[in-house]
Amino acid sequence: MKAMLLKRAFQLITVVWGVGTLTFILMRSLPGDMAYRIAASRYGQDNVDSHAAALVREELKLDQGALTAYWHWLTDLLQFKLGDSLVSGLPVTDALEHMLGHSLLLAVAGLMLSVLIAVPLGLLSAWRGNPLDSVLMGLSSVIRAMPVFVLGVLFILLFALHWNWFPVAGFGTSAHLVLPAITLALSLAAVSNRVVRDSAKRTFQAAFYQFSRVKGLSAWQTFRQHGMRNIAVPVVAFFGIQLVSMIEGIVMIESLFSWPGIGHGLAHAIFARDIPVIQGAALVMGVLFVLLNTLVDIICLWIDPRGAKTL
Amino acid sequence: MRVMPFFKRIFFCVSILSGLLVITACSGPTSSNTVSISAAFEFTSLDPAKNGFVFSRMQVLETLLDVDEKGLLIPALAKDWHISEDAKTWTFDLRDGVYFHDGVLMNTDAVVNSLLIAQSKHGALRNAPIESIQAAGDHSVVISLSRPYTLLGAVLANYANGILSPAAYDKDKEVLALSGTGPYKVFQFAPPHKLVVEKFDEYWGKKASIPYASYLTGHRAESRVLQARSGQVDIVFGLDPASLPSLQRVDALNLYSNPIPRTIVLKLNSGHRFLDDVRARKALSLAIDRQGIAKGVLRIPGSQTEQLLPASMSNWYLDNVTSETEVEAGTPESLLASLGWKKNSQGMLERNGELFELTLITYADRPELTTVATAIQAQWEAIGITTKVEVTNSSAIPMGHQDGSLDVALIARNYGFIADPLGVMLSDFGSNGGGDWGAMNWNNSALSADLLALEQTSDPVKYKEISQRSAQIIYDERPMIPVSSYIQQTSVNTRIKGFRFDPFERSFYLNEMEFVKP
Numbered sequence: 001m002k003a004m005l006l007k008r009a010f011q012l013i014t015v016v017w018g019v020g021t022l023t024f025i026l027m028r029s030l031p032g033d034m035a036y037r038i039a040a041s042r043y044g045q046d047n048v049d050s051h052a053a054a055l056v057r058e059e060l061k062l063d064q065g066a067l068t069a070y071w072h073w074l075t076d077l078l079q080f081k082l083g084d085s086l087v088s089g090l091p092v093t094d095a096l097e098h099m100l101g102h103s104l105l106l107a108v109a110g111l112m113l114s115v116l117i118a119v120p121l122g123l124l125s126a127w128r129g130n131p132l133d134s135v136l137m138g139l140s141s142v143i144r145a146m147p148v149f150v151l152g153v154l155f156i157l158l159f160a161l162h163w164n165w166f167p168v169a170g171f172g173t174s175a176h177l178v179l180p181a182i183t184l185a186l187s188l189a190a191v192s193n194r195v196v197r198d199s200a201k202r203t204f205q206a207a208f209y210q211f212s213r214v215k216g217l218s219a220w221q222t223f224r225q226h227g228m229r230n231i232a233v234p235v236v237a238f239f240g241i242q243l244v245s246m247i248e249g250i251v252m253i254e255s256l257f258s259w260p261g262i263g264h265g266l267a268h269a270i271f272a273r274d275i276p277v278i279q280g281a282a283l284v285m286g287v288l289f290v291l292l293n294t295l296v297d298i299i300c301l302w303i304d305p306r307g308a309k310t311l
Numbered sequence: 312m313r314v315m316p317f318f319k320r321i322f323f324c325v326s327i328l329s330g331l332l333v334i335t336a337c338s339g340p341t342s343s344n345t346v347s348i349s350a351a352f353e354f355t356s357l358d359p360a361k362n363g364f365v366f367s368r369m370q371v372l373e374t375l376l377d378v379d380e381k382g383l384l385i386p387a388l389a390k391d392w393h394i395s396e397d398a399k400t401w402t403f404d405l406r407d408g409v410y411f412h413d414g415v416l417m418n419t420d421a422v423v424n425s426l427l428i429a430q431s432k433h434g435a436l437r438n439a440p441i442e443s444i445q446a447a448g449d450h451s452v453v454i455s456l457s458r459p460y461t462l463l464g465a466v467l468a469n470y471a472n473g474i475l476s477p478a479a480y481d482k483d484k485e486v487l488a489l490s491g492t493g494p495y496k497v498f499q500f501a502p503p504h505k506l507v508v509e510k511f512d513e514y515w516g517k518k519a520s521i522p523y524a525s526y527l528t529g530h531r532a533e534s535r536v537l538q539a540r541s542g543q544v545d546i547v548f549g550l551d552p553a554s555l556p557s558l559q560r561v562d563a564l565n566l567y568s569n570p571i572p573r574t575i576v577l578k579l580n581s582g583h584r585f586l587d588d589v590r591a592r593k594a595l596s597l598a599i600d601r602q603g604i605a606k607g608v609l610r611i612p613g614s615q616t617e618q619l620l621p622a623s624m625s626n627w628y629l630d631n632v633t634s635e636t637e638v639e640a641g642t643p644e645s646l647l648a649s650l651g652w653k654k655n656s657q658g659m660l661e662r663n664g665e666l667f668e669l670t671l672i673t674y675a676d677r678p679e680l681t682t683v684a685t686a687i688q689a690q691w692e693a694i695g696i697t698t699k700v701e702v703t704n705s706s707a708i709p710m711g712h713q714d715g716s717l718d719v720a721l722i723a724r725n726y727g728f729i730a731d732p733l734g735v736m737l738s739d740f741g742s743n744g745g746g747d748w749g750a751m752n753w754n755n756s757a758l759s760a761d762l763l764a765l766e767q768t769s770d771p772v773k774y775k776e777i778s779q780r781s782a783q784i785i786y787d788e789r790p791m792i793p794v795s796s797y798i799q800q801t802s803v804n805t806r807i808k809g810f811r812f813d814p815f816e817r818s819f820y821l822n823e824m825e826f827v828k829p
Contacts, residue, residue, distance in 0.1 A: 032706075036706035040705045043360070047471075052433045089485060156537050161541050168541050256531055256533075257534070258529050
């Protein structure tokens with residue numbers, strides 16, 4: 001365990017440096033003049049012109065060489081400073097806190113709901129087999145194939161317009177969280193219920209599982225003592241991956257529900273060439289990735305201690 | 312003995328908690344005490360130079376002068392103003408008893424401070440021929456100019472020149488807190504999506520009756536329409552015209568269609584070897600089916616236009632120009648044939664072995680531009696011109712203008728950005744062959760001279776005569792090709808009364824609104 005944690009701490013440092021450097025190189029190599037991009041985001045399309053770009057270039061010293069800019073970023077990072085947004089002038093940490101906080105809230109709520117949907121359905125599907133299995137397979141494919149914003153619009157039509165239970169979009173109250181979280185949960189559960197089902201089916205068919213029934217344990221006892229842990233390992237690992245990809249990949253849901261998440265914020269920062277925000281966001285997400293992976297590893301280790309030697 | 316105190320304690324805690332909840336519920340914004348607004352645009356900063364539009368619309372920020380619905384200057388923080396005989400000195404008499412949101416009384420020093428800071432940042436004030444901005448006594452501010460400049464009043468009415476409390480700025484002139492003078496003050500600032508304002512009881516003018524107002528950025532037009540339909544949002548701006556029929560059936564909504572001085576225009580590089588002759592530019596203009604675009608693409612029949620400025624800006628609108636006027640020039644084919652273009656075996660235009668190919672750039676900030684661009688691409692293809700459409704960022708237009716790489720750009724130009732359209736006309740056609748968002752590599756000394764003369768003309772009759780002449784030159788020479796004008800579609804919930812639309816989009820007039828009593 002200690003070795004694993006040390007290894008992860010080293011990974012964390014390399015990820016922070018690697019992600020920051022890569023983002024820097026990629027942003028610098030994008031076509032287009034940074035000063036114009038930043039000016040457009042700062043002053044809006046009605047007010048961006050070459051004077052604004054010149055002012056931005058002068059203020060932010062964009063003419064300085066890439067190496068100097070990189071050195072500044074690196075020395076700031078060593079002092080745990082992420083800098084200020086080039087567009088708003090506000091500290092990057094404030095923006096990240098606001099965006100990441102909302103993204104994490106939505107991601108965790110979505111994941112919890114998806115677990116509540118996927119685990120029972122997956123187990124039921126593996127246990128009862130056809131025709132339920134095929135029906136759930138079909139349903140999962142349909143939901144998965146549907147763009148997530150279509151699902152969101154359907155929920156809005158039903159829950160916000162028809163029944164008027166929840167607000168259409170926005171944030172700030174728990175009611176605002178419900179529809180985006182359900183939308184996210186359903187699109188996640190469409191895949192994860194299949195993972196649960198496959199893992200459960202594999203376990204149910206395993207020789208050790210059949211043997212426990214033969215030796216006289218009840219179905220529930222068998223499931224509790226021999227099923228749960230075996231099914232859980234791949235499922236937990238999969239949920240971990242889903243959580244990570246979700247934090248950065250829910251742009252559509254964020255813009256449909258006007259949710260101020262990091263996916264949306266990052267996309268806008270890239271349009272605006274707001275390098276400190278991009279670097280900060282990429283960095284925090286890199287760190288989150290390592291931390292979540294570590295957490296998943298620890299949980300998997302706890303579920304199945306046999307894996308300790310390989311970690 | 313032990314049970315009673317325990318229950319008492321619980322009862323006490325519950326009472327305190329419910330009391331707190333009631334107080335919180337009464338003191339914070341709720342749907343019953345807040346007028347909620349949804350529109351497409353984000354904001355990121357408190358600085359008026361950057362995102363002043365949102366604070367001006369939400370009535371946090373005010374300027375020395377205001378603009379009425381016709382674009383005429385009216386008093387605001389300055390109750391009166393005088394222009395000297397040589398038109399180089401403007402004196403503004405400040406209104407008495409105006410408080411900033413931080414409780415400080417507005418005085419001449421605060422106004423001078425705000426204007427000097429605005430002048431040092433990006434904006435129209437920076438380009439004005441100002442020699443000095445000074446306090447004169449306790450009640451007046453004097454702006455001295457190096458030459459007569461009739462636009463000054465309209466420039467001062469721009470949101471970037473809003474007046475803030477001296478304590479609002481830090482030592483680097485950055486805005487720390489938006490302490491303006493409007494009928495509402497900032498309650499919650501959560502960029503880029505949400506702004507909540509609270510009514511300001513010490514306001515000098517008509518005090519607001521609705522305690523709170525919230526602005527939420529709704530990126531997707533679909534979401535905004537649904538917000539309007541569900542009643543979650545009281546006022547929704549920028550509705551998709553396609554959604555109007557379904558919204559008309561909702562009893563709880565009143566719909567408003569208001570023209571605004573924004574036009575979809577093609578910016579042409581008149582120095583391009585295919586476009587340097589006016590006949591080529593006319594052919595491109597003639598080949599556009601404006602009516603079809605207005606009806607089929609934008610779904611606002613009647614919004615097609617041949618002129619840059621709307622009829623409401625009568626000084627710049629030519630009454631003699633109709634859709635037939637343009638046809639008199641000939642057909643696109645005949646005009647292009649007169650320039651030596653012939654169709655090849657594939658039906659595409661060719662001259663000296665070279666195909667008529669153009670790159671049209673536009674930007675994604677306004678989704679309608681992309682669809683209009685592809686419609687124009689198809690319509691030009693029909694006369695043999697190959698057009699490559701590139702969707703990029705709005706900054707690509709001024710950048711392409713400066714480095715000369717731009718062929719054609721489709722833009723949505725706001726001619727009311729400065730309340731007097733002369734401001735935008737000067738930057739688009741004033742000098743040096745055009746402007747970042749205007750004509751490109753196109754010089755017309757008569758127009759430049761006329762526009763410069765307008766800067767110094769205060770006689771309305773003479774002003775109209777010169778501006779009409781300028782509009783005629785632009786129409787005849789086509790350095791820019793207008794396609795369609797904008798109609799702002801807005802829905803207002805019936806629980807709100809007193810809604811009024813500002814064509815210059817400076818104010819939501821929140822302080823005039825009231826909740827309809829049930």
